[in-house]
Amino acid sequence: MSDDDVRTVRAGRRTVQVHRVGKVLFPGAGEAKEYTKGDLVDYYRAAAPLMLPHLRGRPLMLERHPDGLDGPRFMQKNTPENYPEWITRVEEAKEGGTVCHTVCEDAATLVYLADQAAVTLHRWLSRVGHEDRPDRMVFDLDPSSGDDFAAVREAAVLLGELLDRLKLPSALMTTGSRGLHVVVPLDGRHDFDEVRAFARDVADTLAEAHPDRLTTAARKKERGDRLYLDVGRNAYAQTAVAPLTVRARPGAPVATPITWDQLDDAALHARRWTIADALDQARTDPWDGVLSRGRALGPARRRLDALRGS
Incomplete structure (x- = not known):
C-alpha cells in the first residue's frame, strides 16, 4: 500500500x-x-x-x-x-x-x-465550564529507572489500600509507557489547589510509611532507586493521558484500564496491551462504573488527618 x-x-x-x-x-x-x-x-x-x-x-x-x-x-x-x-x-x-x-x-x-x-x-482533569474544578485526581506511578514494574505494582497496592481506608473509589490504568495511573473520581466541588494538596498529603503519607521504597522528592537526584509518587498532574491546565489512547512507542501500546485484581498477574506490565488487543480488555468493563462515583474530599481529608495524627 x-x-x-x-x-x-x-x-x-x-x-x-x-x-x-x-x-x-x-x-x-x-x-x-x-x-x-x-x-x-x-x-x-x-x-x-x-x-x-x-x-x-x-x-x-x-x-x-x-x-x-x-x-x-x-x-x-x-x-x-x-x-x-x-x-x-x-x-x-x-x-x-x-x-x-x-x-x-x-x-x-x-x-x-x-x-x-x-x-x-x-x-x-476538569471540564469546559468548570475548568478550575477537577472531577478526576490522578496519581502517576513510574519506576525510578528501567522497567521495574514490580515496584510499580507494589506501590499501586499500597496506594489502593490507603484510598480504601479513606473510602475513596479508585480506578487503575496501565499508562502504555512505564507505569500505572491511579484515578480517583471527584464530585467537582474542590479547586485544583485543594485537590493537589490532598493528593500530595496522600503521597507523603505513603512515602513516610515506606521511606526505603517510595518518595515524593521532585528532584531526580534525591530519589535514588525509590519509586516517585507523582501528583503534579493535579493542577490547572495540566494533562494526563486519556484512557485507551495510543502511546508513541514501538508496538503501539495503549493506556488500558484494568481491575485491581489484575495486579496479581505476573505478566502485567505498562505496555501489556496494544492497538491489537486493548479493546478486548476494555470491553470487559474493568472499571465497572467506578468513575461515576465522584466523591467530595472533606470526609477523606478528615480520615487522612486522623491517620497522620493531625
Missing part, C-alpha cells in the same frame, strides 16, 4: 478523508509489530464508543508524530485554523493570554485527529 493513498472513513454522522494511510507510524522492531496511519485510524474509530466518555468536554493536548516515531514530535495545544469547523474548540486562559484547545466530542473528531498523526491524546 502506498503511503499516498487516501481513504474515506465513516465515523458517526460524518465522513472523514484519511491521507497517507499506508504511512508507517510505528516501525517494526524486534517483537514489536509495524503499524501504519491506517491502523491508527482504524483503532481510534473502533475505540470511539469507549473513549469518548473520557474525552467529551475536556480540553486536549495532542502529541503528534507526522513522520512516525522516527520523526519529530509536536506537542500541540492550539487548534490550527485549518481544522474543520465542526471540531469543537475552547479558549482557555493561560499566563499571558489564551489557548484554543481542541475538544473531542465525537468519533469523527477522533478519526480526524488520527489522520493528523495525533498518536497520543492528553486530556485535562
Whole structure:
C-alpha cells in the first residue's frame, strides 16, 4: 500500500478523508509489530464508543508524530485554523493570554485527529465550564529507572489500600509507557489547589510509611532507586493521558484500564496491551462504573488527618 493513498472513513454522522494511510507510524522492531496511519485510524474509530466518555468536554493536548516515531514530535495545544469547523474548540486562559484547545466530542473528531498523526491524546482533569474544578485526581506511578514494574505494582497496592481506608473509589490504568495511573473520581466541588494538596498529603503519607521504597522528592537526584509518587498532574491546565489512547512507542501500546485484581498477574506490565488487543480488555468493563462515583474530599481529608495524627 502506498503511503499516498487516501481513504474515506465513516465515523458517526460524518465522513472523514484519511491521507497517507499506508504511512508507517510505528516501525517494526524486534517483537514489536509495524503499524501504519491506517491502523491508527482504524483503532481510534473502533475505540470511539469507549473513549469518548473520557474525552467529551475536556480540553486536549495532542502529541503528534507526522513522520512516525522516527520523526519529530509536536506537542500541540492550539487548534490550527485549518481544522474543520465542526471540531469543537475552547479558549482557555493561560499566563499571558489564551489557548484554543481542541475538544473531542465525537468519533469523527477522533478519526480526524488520527489522520493528523495525533498518536497520543492528553486530556485535562476538569471540564469546559468548570475548568478550575477537577472531577478526576490522578496519581502517576513510574519506576525510578528501567522497567521495574514490580515496584510499580507494589506501590499501586499500597496506594489502593490507603484510598480504601479513606473510602475513596479508585480506578487503575496501565499508562502504555512505564507505569500505572491511579484515578480517583471527584464530585467537582474542590479547586485544583485543594485537590493537589490532598493528593500530595496522600503521597507523603505513603512515602513516610515506606521511606526505603517510595518518595515524593521532585528532584531526580534525591530519589535514588525509590519509586516517585507523582501528583503534579493535579493542577490547572495540566494533562494526563486519556484512557485507551495510543502511546508513541514501538508496538503501539495503549493506556488500558484494568481491575485491581489484575495486579496479581505476573505478566502485567505498562505496555501489556496494544492497538491489537486493548479493546478486548476494555470491553470487559474493568472499571465497572467506578468513575461515576465522584466523591467530595472533606470526609477523606478528615480520615487522612486522623491517620497522620493531625
